[in-house]
Amino acid sequence: MPSGLVALLDDVSVIARAAAASVDDVGAGVAKAGSKAAGVVIDDAAVTPGYVTGFTPDRELPMIWRITKGSIFNKLVILLPIALVLSAFLPQAITPILMAGGLFLSFEGAEKVLEKLGGEKHGATLEDEITDPVAFEKARTSGAIRTDLILSAEIMAIALAEVSDASLVTRAVTLAIVGLVITLCVYGAVALIVKMDDVGLHLARKPSRAAQGVGRLLLKAMPVVLQLLGTVGMFAMLWVGGGIILHGLEELGVPAPAHTAHAVQHWVAQASGALGPVTGWIAYAAASAVLGVVLGMVIALALHFVAKARGKGGAAAH
Structure with a gap:
């Protein structure tokens, strides 16, 4: 009996150590993966406010909550199983799928550029007459x-990519935690951004002069901030989309475009001294955005041409 009890306790201690090691692996994976994804998180936070601004205040938070739930569904129900299956059975398909997503982002960004240049608007906008809110x-x-x-x-x-060598369970838990944390952080920040004008209005009505001053400052600043975020969001689509394409081409054995972008990055960084890390990143983002806008423009103009051709064909048939 004593020997059996000792054996049982030894087994329990082994299981406990294994569980602790798994927790440590997950924690390390979450920290590493989260830091690597920080750039895309910034892009996500910049893009989203443009979709919810301009609506009445009572509709902003419900819209953000619906988008948040959609984002969680995207990550945990659609992408997580696909990522695990592909990483296990067809890892070579991940890069082409990501490149298709990069082309979509480039197209969306290019549509925004065309709108700013006075082209046709991409779908209904707040400037149009809204017959069905x-x-x-x-x-x-x-x-x-x-x-x-x-x-x-x-x-x-x-x-x-940061936990590709881990076990299936560690990969699944890490991806789920990263997805949830990033989603809540991004859309929590978006909610704060779009509601700051309401906070400003509330403070401006306070009897305190200090509160009124802060409130008026927020009311004046928020339109500028939202316009700036809209512009950043447009460029974010382009530089993320272009960056995905650059990385994908490199993975598929076409390294020249990525090497050129990195060469520009290193040259700018070396020429900028202490500001090198910042200016180098900006240079690489700009190079990625150039590729994104070129590819996006080609797709957008081709789709517009096809749409017009179909429209003319339909009119001729009548």
């Missing part, structure tokens, strides 16, 4: 969730 809100929310799917795929792919 419920349908319009649903369309905007769906658009945000579709864009989130691409950004989430990039986040999950980056996280997966």
